[in-house]
Amino acid sequence: MARMKFLCDSERCIECNGCVTACKNEHEVPWGVNRRRVVTLSDGVPGEKSISVACMHCSDAPCMAVCPVDCFYHTDQGVVLHDKDMCIGCGYCFYACPFGAPQYPQTGTFGMRGKMDKCTFCAGGPEIDHSEEEFKKYGRNRLAEGKLPICAEMCSTKALLGGDGDVVSEIFRERALKRGKGADVWGWGTAYGSAPAQQQDKAKEGKS
Amino acid sequence: MKRILFLLALCASLCVTAADAPPAQAPAAHNNVKLWQDARVGQPQFTTVRGVETGVLIQSNGETWRELRNGPMTLYGGILFCVVLGAIAVFYKLRGAIKLKAPMTGRLIPRFSYFERTVHWSMAGSFVILALSGLNMLFGKHLLLPLFGHSLFSWLAALCKNLHNFVGPLFLCSIVVAFFLFVKDNIWRASDWQWIRTAGGLISGGHVPSWRFNFGEKAWFWFGLVLIGLTISISGFVLDFPNFEQGRNIMQTANIVHVVFALMFICMSLGHIYIGTIGMEGALDAMRTGYVDETWAREHHELWFEEQQHKMSQPGAVPASGAPAAQS
Numbered sequence: 001m002a003r004m005k006f007l008c009d010s011e012r013c014i015e016c017n018g019c020v021t022a023c024k025n026e027h028e029v030p031w032g033v034n035r036r037r038v039v040t041l042s043d044g045v046p047g048e049k050s051i052s053v054a055c056m057h058c059s060d061a062p063c064m065a066v067c068p069v070d071c072f073y074h075t076d077q078g079v080v081l082h083d084k085d086m087c088i089g090c091g092y093c094f095y096a097c098p099f100g101a102p103q104y105p106q107t108g109t110f111g112m113r114g115k116m117d118k119c120t121f122c123a124g125g126p127e128i129d130h131s132e133e134e135f136k137k138y139g140r141n142r143l144a145e146g147k148l149p150i151c152a153e154m155c156s157t158k159a160l161l162g163g164d165g166d167v168v169s170e171i172f173r174e175r176a177l178k179r180g181k182g183a184d185v186w187g188w189g190t191a192y193g194s195a196p197a198q199q200q201d202k203a204k205e206g207k208s
Numbered sequence: 209m210k211r212i213l214f215l216l217a218l219c220a221s222l223c224v225t226a227a228d229a230p231p232a233q234a235p236a237a238h239n240n241v242k243l244w245q246d247a248r249v250g251q252p253q254f255t256t257v258r259g260v261e262t263g264v265l266i267q268s269n270g271e272t273w274r275e276l277r278n279g280p281m282t283l284y285g286g287i288l289f290c291v292v293l294g295a296i297a298v299f300y301k302l303r304g305a306i307k308l309k310a311p312m313t314g315r316l317i318p319r320f321s322y323f324e325r326t327v328h329w330s331m332a333g334s335f336v337i338l339a340l341s342g343l344n345m346l347f348g349k350h351l352l353l354p355l356f357g358h359s360l361f362s363w364l365a366a367l368c369k370n371l372h373n374f375v376g377p378l379f380l381c382s383i384v385v386a387f388f389l390f391v392k393d394n395i396w397r398a399s400d401w402q403w404i405r406t407a408g409g410l411i412s413g414g415h416v417p418s419w420r421f422n423f424g425e426k427a428w429f430w431f432g433l434v435l436i437g438l439t440i441s442i443s444g445f446v447l448d449f450p451n452f453e454q455g456r457n458i459m460q461t462a463n464i465v466h467v468v469f470a471l472m473f474i475c476m477s478l479g480h481i482y483i484g485t486i487g488m489e490g491a492l493d494a495m496r497t498g499y500v501d502e503t504w505a506r507e508h509h510e511l512w513f514e515e516q517q518h519k520m521s522q523p524g525a526v527p528a529s530g531a532p533a534a535q536s
Contacts, residue, residue, distance in 0.1 A: 010240070017256060024246055032258045039265045041243050044255035051265060062274050068345050069362040070353060086362035088369045090345070091450065094271040095460050100261060108450040111373040184240055190266060 003078040004121055004143075004165035006152070007172055007191070008052045011182035012159030015040055015050040019151035019160050023054070026122070026141025026150040029103040035119040036151055052151070052160050055080060055101035055119035056191035058198075062120075063093035063102055077143070078165075079121040084137045088115040098190050121162070122149040216496060250457075260453045273460035277467065285471040289343075291490035292475040296482050303411070306488040308503050316499040317516055324496055327386050334379040339474045341375075346467060373448050380441040383433055393420040399511060408498040417510035428480055436473045440466060 015038050023029065024038045035065035038056040057080045064072035064080065071086035071095075082093075082115060093102040105115035115137075126142030134141060143152060152162030161168045169185070176183035224441035247253070261267070278479035320328070344352065344365060353361045402416055403423035409416045416422065421429070446454060446462035484491050490504040 020257065032259070034259065034262070037255055037257035037262055039263060040254040041247055041265065047240075047243070049240060053265060065278055066274050067367045068349050070349055070358065071362065083358075086358055088362060088366040090369055091447070091459070095456055096274045097461065098266045098268060098270050100267065100456075101265060103259075111369065111450070113449050113450065177487060182240070185268070186243060186244070 001076055004057060004123075004163065005053065005078070005165035005168055005188070006056060006121075006149070007168045007177065007188070008183070008186055009159045009161070009172060010049040010051055010184065010186055011175075013038070013050040013052060014159070016156060018154050018156055019052050022117070022150045022154040026142075027120075028135075029139065030117065033102075033103045033105055033117045035101075035103075036049070043095070051186055052155075053099055053101075053187070054151070055097075056099055056187050057121055058191040060193060062096035062098070064069070066092045066096045067141060068092060069179065075123060077123070078186045079123045079143070081120055081125055081138075082116065083126045084115040084117075084120070087115045089115060093118075099187065122147070128196045169186055228459060252485075259313060260476070261455050263484075267456050269457055269460055271390075272331065277346075281464070281467050282350075285467070286347060288471060288475055292478050296478055300482070305486060306410075306413075306483075308489050308501075308507060310446065310503045310507070312503050313492060313503045315502045317502060317505055317513070318498060319500045319505070320493045320498045322498065324389055325495060327382055327389055328495055331379065331382040331386055334375045334382060335477065337371055337375050338379055339470070339477065341372040342467075342470050344368045345372070345473070357457075365373060376441070376444050376448055380437075381445075383437045383441070394426045396426070400426065415507065415510075416510075418512070420512040422509065428476065432476050434482070436469050438477075439469045440473060444467070484488055 017038050020034060020036050020038060024034070027035065029035055036052060038050055038052045040048055040050045042048045057078060059078070061072065061074075061080045063082075067082075068090060069086050069088055071083045073083075074083055083201075089104060089111070091104070091106075091108070091113060093149075094100075094104070095126075101118045102116045103118065104116055106112055106114040119140050121193070122140060122142035124130075124134045124140035124144060127137065129141050129144040140150075142148065143194060147153070149162040152160045155161075161171060172185065212357075247265045248268055250264050250267050250269070252261065253265060255263045271291040324446050345368065348361065348365060348368075352364070356364065399416075399418050400423040403418060406412060406414055408415055408422060408424050445464040446458060447466060450459070484495065488508075490500060493502045494504075502513070505516070
């Protein structure tokens with residue numbers, strides 16, 4: 001089974017915000033919530049880099065670890081999803097997440113934030129696939145249709161890659177080799193720990 | 209293992225730059241080390257998306273918060289709670305309730321006015337709601353969730369969270385009123401030394417004269433109501449009103465302060481509730497009816513009792529109206 005991951009190639013991202021717009025349109029995300037955003041580092045300075053960031057679907061997900069009602073789960077493809085029916089809007093996942101992925105539709109006076117919303121890797125939620133409830137709460141379930149996340153699919157420079165971690169990292173590795181620079185796999189260290197080393201170990205174990 | 213993780217998290221938070229920085233001598237041309245280092249410091253960068261801290265690419269302190277909350281705060285907080293509960297049970301078993309030595313006289317003297325009792329019980333009621341709902345936020349996942357299942361537990365947690373968030377400000381109001389109501393009787397008096405030296409006679413059973421409030425009650429007032437009450441209220445407001453757009457850093461810190469002080473508050477309250485109910489004969493009556501028997505007053509607050517007697521014997525003194533008929 002594939003392990004789904006996002007990878008944003010900072011050498012390619014041109015800060016067009018196409019991914020942000022595609023995401024909002026695809027899922028009809030509530031006002032004030034941006035499941036994906038583009039951040040530009042050293043904006044206006046030579047060597048500036050843009051990164052498209054959303055939920056990184058961490059292996060050891062901090063949101064999952066701190067949720068007091070345990071409403072998060074990993075799908076068998078490694079996508080981090082949550083059950084909005086259970087979410088109490090306490091804000092703990094928002095405190096814990098390094099990427100600022102969990103967001104709330106309301107401003108939160110007296111802690112009334114509403115149900116948390118975040119990127120689903122276009123994998124819907126715990127409701128029945130393609131049901132109306134699923135779309136209302138979590139947006140479209142493209143993975144169940146056999147498609148990849150809309151943000152990555154729409155990316156005009158193919159800076160944003162989304163899909164099986166092995167495939168994505170192989171594409172990126174070839175790119176980095178060819179151009180001879182920009183081999184920083186942004187966010188993977190934070191989201192997947194020392195995943196490259198672990199994966200290598202696992203791969204070795206698998207072979208032997 | 210958890211301890212090691214916690215230590216690592218502390219070290220990591222203390223030396224973020226040192227831990228995150230790959231060797232500085234790496235050639236700068238082919239990588240963006242400096243750029244990624246800066247991104248991790250949490251300085252906001254440029255983004256077109258509006259919102260709180262949307263320009264922050266990586267906020268690293270959430271990991272420290274997670275390690276502290278899920279680790280030592282849950283573990284040692286739970287242990288502390290159980291130890292205090294156990295200690296009180298052992299104390300009750302060994303020492304038993306503090307009974308009156310002399311028979312009751314049947315003559316009652318006023319101790320708490322109607323207003324004082326109203327303030328006390330609104331404070332106590334909101335405290336119990338806050339304590340139980342707060343404990344559920346920290347321990348419910350481990351204790352109640354396996355019993356109730358996800359649906360019922362999340363319903364309960366939502367109820368607890370909303371109660372907590374709306375009752376919290378009421379609690380602050382009642383402690384502010386209580387402060388002004390009781391502060392003059394909680395000022396240090398010379399007789400408090402004697403109480404400290406003999407630990408209030410709690411263990412020996414010896415008699416320690418005191419004014420309206422003894423040193424134990426004063427400690428609960430200054431450390432509990434004033435110090436912890438204020439700390440918990442300020443940190444609670446930071447968490448209860450995210451609409452002021454405070455960042456994650458301050459909310460993570462506020463949460464840690466809130467939980468640590470709340471656990472201390474709850475543990476102290478166990479002692480207060482014990483001595484106010486089953487731990488001492490006649491204590492609950494004082495706060496329930498507002499009156500205490502003369503014997504109780506003499507044995508627990510002798511100096512205050514004498515003062516009251518003196519006041520009553522003054523010419524023109526009006527006997528407390530509404531006093532329940534003296535029991536024969």
